[in-house]
Amino acid sequence: MPTYLLTIAYDGARCHGWQLQHNGITIQEELERALAAIDLPGVRVEGAGRTDAGVHAIAQCAHVVLPRPFEPERLLMAMNTHLPPDIAVQAVREVPAGFHARFCARGKRYVYRCRCSRVRPAIGRHLYHWVRREVDLDAMRAAAAHLVGRHDFAAFASNPGRKLVRGTVRTLHHAHLIRRAEGFDFAVQGSGFLYNQVRNMVGSLLEVGYGNRSPDWLREVRDARDRRRGGPTAPAAGLYLLRVLYAPDLSPGPEPGADDDV
Amino acid sequence: MPTYLLTIAYDGARCHGWQLQHNGITIQEELERALAAIDLPGVRVEGAGRTDAGVHAIAQCAHVVLPRPFEPERLLMAMNTHLPPDIAVQAVREVPAGFHARFCARGKRYVYRCRCSRVRPAIGRHLYHWVRREVDLDAMRAAAAHLVGRHDFAAFASNPGRKLVRGTVRTLHHAHLIRRAEGFDFAVQGSGFLYNQVRNMVGSLLEVGYGNRSPDWLREVRDARDRRRGGPTAPAAGLYLLRVLYAPDLSPGPEPGADDDV
Numbered sequence: 001m002p003t004y005l006l007t008i009a010y011d012g013a014r015c016h017g018w019q020l021q022h023n024g025i026t027i028q029e030e031l032e033r034a035l036a037a038i039d040l041p042g043v044r045v046e047g048a049g050r051t052d053a054g055v056h057a058i059a060q061c062a063h064v065v066l067p068r069p070f071e072p073e074r075l076l077m078a079m080n081t082h083l084p085p086d087i088a089v090q091a092v093r094e095v096p097a098g099f100h101a102r103f104c105a106r107g108k109r110y111v112y113r114c115r116c117s118r119v120r121p122a123i124g125r126h127l128y129h130w131v132r133r134e135v136d137l138d139a140m141r142a143a144a145a146h147l148v149g150r151h152d153f154a155a156f157a158s159n160p161g162r163k164l165v166r167g168t169v170r171t172l173h174h175a176h177l178i179r180r181a182e183g184f185d186f187a188v189q190g191s192g193f194l195y196n197q198v199r200n201m202v203g204s205l206l207e208v209g210y211g212n213r214s215p216d217w218l219r220e221v222r223d224a225r226d227r228r229r230g231g232p233t234a235p236a237a238g239l240y241l242l243r244v245l246y247a248p249d250l251s252p253g254p255e256p257g258a259d260d261d262v
Numbered sequence: 263m264p265t266y267l268l269t270i271a272y273d274g275a276r277c278h279g280w281q282l283q284h285n286g287i288t289i290q291e292e293l294e295r296a297l298a299a300i301d302l303p304g305v306r307v308e309g310a311g312r313t314d315a316g317v318h319a320i321a322q323c324a325h326v327v328l329p330r331p332f333e334p335e336r337l338l339m340a341m342n343t344h345l346p347p348d349i350a351v352q353a354v355r356e357v358p359a360g361f362h363a364r365f366c367a368r369g370k371r372y373v374y375r376c377r378c379s380r381v382r383p384a385i386g387r388h389l390y391h392w393v394r395r396e397v398d399l400d401a402m403r404a405a406a407a408h409l410v411g412r413h414d415f416a417a418f419a420s421n422p423g424r425k426l427v428r429g430t431v432r433t434l435h436h437a438h439l440i441r442r443a444e445g446f447d448f449a450v451q452g453s454g455f456l457y458n459q460v461r462n463m464v465g466s467l468l469e470v471g472y473g474n475r476s477p478d479w480l481r482e483v484r485d486a487r488d489r490r491r492g493g494p495t496a497p498a499a500g501l502y503l504l505r506v507l508y509a510p511d512l513s514p515g516p517e518p519g520a521d522d523d524v
């Protein structure tokens with residue numbers, strides 16, 4: 001039975017996350033419904049990881065095992081016909097049998113978008129976090145440097161009590177603060193991310209940006225491994241899953257299933 | 263009684279336009295409710311012009327006559343506290359008695375945003391018009407040149423049967439097609455715009471961009487003064503009111519009340 005890798009974009013505003021136990025439509029459900037509508041009932045869509053309600057994806061990945069072969073372009077067009085306007089398959093490719101979107105992922109990229117203005121903005125409010133105060137981006141860069149590398153990120157994991165099969169040590173490959181015309185982006189790549197890790201890192205970085213804390217405070221928070229020491233969790237609206245990283249041959253990495261959740 | 267000029271941003275997705283007879287909340291109503299909430303009941307908010315449901319404003323203008331003086335910054339903050347997330351006052355200034363947001367307007371700027379991609383986009387879908395085919399931007403520029411200047415724009419007015427006090431002759435100061443990373447913008451400035459004029463111009467320009475029509479076809483459409491000759495009306499989602507133009511001394515222009523509607 002052929003396996004396909006789907007790249008999916010979605011607007012997180014309406015749906016209740018990728019997959020959740022709560023009531024409300026999820027992205028995964030919408031994708032499975034679209035498959036059912038094109039005569040592929042009961043097909044499971046396995047995502048590379050979950051995203052919370054309100055979090056967007058520019059390129060989430062998922063795999064499906066289908067009972068019969070499909071032309072990738074036809075599968076894409078057919079699914080998009082049945083998906084709601086805020087979810088769209090961006091690409092489809094056939095992958096070797098045994099490929100798993102989550103277990104083969106080598107890492108992920110996220111971007112967190114902040115819009116800076118003294119006066120409250122009104123347009124597309126679900127697509128960014130509004131930052132109303134001046135921020136010192138250089139101080140935030142100095143602070144972010146303490147996050148790059150292999151660390152125990154327990155201080156940036158929400159629900160630290162939940163059972164984490166793989167513990168809380170991850171590798172952050174890079175963390176950039178990029179000035180934009182209307183604010184700034186926080187762009188990260190890592191081997192995997194703990195639940196709410198990016199949003200919690202942003203919340204702490206903003207404390208530094210506002211001048212409430214020094215850049216070195218972030219190292220203290222990190223080393224304390226205690227979520228209560230950090231800044232608040234930044235809102236979901238600013239977060240975008242930008243890319244899921246796979247090896248060229250799509251083989252599982254040394255840390256299979258790198259993500260627990262974001 | 264002091265008069266204030268309000269500059270207002272709004273996301274057109276939820277509200278039913280600036281002011282309409284239909285059921286549903288309007289921007290004007292929301293602003294008047296916010297004033298009532300700060301102990302200014304019964305104050306009329308007079309806009310520089312209407313916008314349809316789905317049309318956004320980066321800087322709509324309106325005036326209010328208040329029973330007592332207010333510090334402009336305090337009025338802004340107080341109104342924004344009571345306005346919904348998709349409407350926000352951006353600036354407030356006191357203006358001479360007798361100023362009228364509509365009758366003093368000398369012109370307006372609009373931008374129409376198109377996102378170009380073969381595959382359907384999913385994020386922020388209410389903020390742009392999705393163009394799925396290749397467009398020839400140079401051909402569209404040549405076509406747009408036929409719109410600049412003083413013309414009878416009846417061919418680009420929806421509901422041509424409605425009574426227009428000022429007829430259908432307007433001056434278009436400029437019309438630019440600007441390539442963006444994700445598509446293109448159509449930016450216009452004019453003395454005033456007829457109902458749906460910008461969206462109808464975009465619909466016809468896209469016919470040229472797709473190669474269905476030559477650039478000179480737009481001149482034929484214009485000179486025919488017949489709405490049925492032009493392309494379809496482009497969706498409201500792409501349209502943004504960018505600026506309302508006033509004289510430095512805020513005096514009425516030679517064409518007071520330049521807009522009928524957009």
